[in-house]
Amino acid sequence: MIGSKAVRAAFREYYFKQKLVEAPNNIEQREFGYAQFGIPGMVRHLSFKGAGELTATLVREVPSDVYCSNALYRFPTLPMQEKQWQGADLIFDIDGKDLHLSCVPSHSYPICSNCGHASPTLEKEYACPACGGKKADYVSIPCAKCIEGSKKEAARLVEFLSGDLGIAKENIRLYFSGNNGFHFHICDDSYRPLDSQARSDLVGYLAGVGLIAESVGVRRSPGSDLAFVKFPRSGLDYGWRKRVAETLDIGASSTIRLTNIVKEKGGYSAFKAELDRITRQMGVRIDPQVTTDVHRVFRLPGTLNSKSGLTKLRCDIARLESFDPFADACQLGSTKVKVKMKTHAKARLKGQTFNIAKEEAELPAFAAVYFMCKGLAEAA
Ligand SMILES: [Zn+2]
Numbered sequence: 001m002i003g004s005k006a007v008r009a010a011f012r013e014y015y016f017k018q019k020l021v022e023a024p025n026n027i028e029q030r031e032f033g034y035a036q037f038g039i040p041g042m043v044r045h046l047s048f049k050g051a052g053e054l055t056a057t058l059v060r061e062v063p064s065d066v067y068c069s070n071a072l073y074r075f076p077t078l079p080m081q082e083k084q085w086q087g088a089d090l091i092f093d094i095d096g097k098d099l100h101l102s103c104v105p106s107h108s109y110p111i112c113s114n115c116g117h118a119s120p121t122l123e124k125e126y127a128c129p130a131c132g133g134k135k136a137d138y139v140s141i142p143c144a145k146c147i148e149g150s151k152k153e154a155a156r157l158v159e160f161l162s163g164d165l166g167i168a169k170e171n172i173r174l175y176f177s178g179n180n181g182f183h184f185h186i187c188d189d190s191y192r193p194l195d196s197q198a199r200s201d202l203v204g205y206l207a208g209v210g211l212i213a214e215s216v217g218v219r220r221s222p223g224s225d226l227a228f229v230k231f232p233r234s235g236l237d238y239g240w241r242k243r244v245a246e247t248l249d250i251g252a253s254s255t256i257r258l259t260n261i262v263k264e265k266g267g268y269s270a271f272k273a274e275l276d277r278i279t280r281q282m283g284v285r286i287d288p289q290v291t292t293d294v295h296r297v298f299r300l301p302g303t304l305n306s307k308s309g310l311t312k313l314r315c316d317i318a319r320l321e322s323f324d325p326f327a328d329a330c331q332l333g334s335t336k337v338k339v340k341m342k343t344h345a346k347a348r349l350k351g352q353t354f355n356i357a358k359e360e361a362e363l364p365a366f367a368a369v370y371f372m373c374k375g376l377a378e379a380a
């Protein structure tokens with residue numbers, strides 16, 4: 001938990017100038033929550049009558065993190081059972097750490113769970129140089145590859161949402177999460193009534209889980225593991241069917257190629273397993289918990305993320321490729337702040353590389369806050 005005055009001061013200045021915070025639609029029906037610097041837990045069940053009241057609270061309280069429900073309630077400030085749920089916007093979370101990229105260990109820093117000592121990136125087994133502790137939490141400073149990875153995933157989700165589900169692109173709001181991933185807010189009222197199970201089915205579809213072999217025309221011969229191919233009458237040219245048909249290079253005009261593939265794999269069950277492997281690989285890696293929870297409070301667009309000091313920032317889908325979160329979402333000021341580095345660390349922010357080897361450094365606020373939020377520096 002960051003309790004530093006310098007971090008709080010930078011957050012205060014941000015909220016005071018405030019131009020990026022997005023008040024949600026139907027604001028008076030939303031539940032808000034926030035976390036405070038140096039205090040564990042979250043203040044929840046708040047509600048605001050309008051954008052003015054919300055922003056005034058941010059300036060007054062200077063929260064470390066701000067959240068808003070995707071759900072609409074009749075009585076947002078009452079306990080959960082009495083709120084009277086009226087529906088919830090569809091949301092998605094793509095977290096870079098779920099992509100398990102091979103570059104991550106090279107920019108992860110162990111922080112001792114016992115004494116908080118930070119160490120440089122690790123090559124061998126962890127032992128705290130200060131207290132000998134063997135347990136550490138790892139903080140990662142995402143690299144360009146990490147960001148490319150989550151951008152690719154986000155682009156894939158856009159394609160599924162607009163292509164397969166037919167959601168208009170202007171209703172798909174994409175945000176950098178403020179740390180290492182992307183958030184989606186779908187502004188389409190027709191999804192609001194969906195319950196948790198329906199959202200879970202949707203997650204399964206997007207993740208490529210549970211596509212049945214029959215949907216691409218592979219059927220089991222009665223009483224055996226043999227299969228025969230009969231293409232579905234509705235064709236192979238949309239959604240998952242199209243993706244699988246393209247991957248396996250099968251055309252809808254002849255069943256010969258698919259019949260041979262099934263034979264090669266060794267029958268119905270083996271093909272089914274192969275199909276499952278293919279679709280999971282092509283599916284989108286989204287956090288299922290975020291999407292299926294219809295009572296969640298989700299980071300409010302335009303607010304700061306205390307894991308980094310970066311902004312949860314709207315990102316134009318058409319410009320996703322050139323979007324640079326470490327420049328665009330780095331919105332804190334440049335007043336000089338003295339920090340004590342807990343370890344040698346490196347980050348690239350606002351186009352400048354900060355490769356800090358010495359113990360004491362004077363950095364622009366945005367960089368100082370970044371390292372402090374990561375737990376790699378403290379105020380000097
Ligand atoms: Zn230690």
Ligand SMILES: [Zn+2]
Nearest residue numbers: 103104143146
């Ligand atoms: Zn990386």
